[in-house]
Amino acid sequence: MARLLVCYGSTEGQTATVAERIGDVLDERGHEVTLANLKHPPDGLSPSESDGVVVAASIHAGSHQPYVGAFVRDHLEELARLPSAFVSVSLSAAHADEADRAPAGEMLEAFLDETGWEPDETLTVAGALRYSQYGLLKRFAMKRIAGRASGDTDTSRDYEYTDWDAVEAFAAGFASLVDREA
Ligand SMILES: Cc1cc2nc3c(=O)[nH]c(=O)nc-3n(C[C@H](O)[C@H](O)[C@H](O)COP(=O)(O)O)c2cc1C
Structure with a gap:
């Protein structure tokens, strides 16, 4: 059993629900999950207490919650040592047309460029x-x-x-990655 941190930024609540669903899948896979809202993180929250980390954030006016970026930047070294995943929730990801969905991927990449984080897995998710x-x-x-x-x-x-099947499949994939690394 691994200790996994699922932390998120969510302005209207959809990413909180996505993070909960990911946490549920990881829990069902037998892992001990801590869910944390990065807007009001518990004192001393740190990835170093965990064996793997999922970070989720949503896009408003072209960028993710700045406090999520700050958390990632503050913990880059720990994140680099652990299996990690980034989930980006947006309306752009809801487009049926692949070309129209491209900005969702570009904003995800911009977040990684700005923070310097290189997660093992990434996912763009359509929000609400x-x-x-x-x-x-x-x-x-x-x-x-x-x-x-x-x-x-x-x-x-x-x-x-939101495509909940895709969210659950992503969480199951991350659980498998953690199992392999353990
Ligand atoms: C004020 C506002 C601005 C938004 N700006 C964008 C945007 O620039 N690009 C985008 O793809 N989605 C944008 N969205 C859509 C949100 O990413 C979407 O509603 C998402 O589900 C919000 O997640 P949350 O409930 O976790 O905050 C915006 C939503 C709001 C309310």
């Missing part, structure tokens, strides 16, 4: 539109963005694009 949780300005901005992207502009309801 939670109109019901947005204030007036955010709802207006997202309606315009979604109008160009998916056409899902009915602000009286929420939309979820």
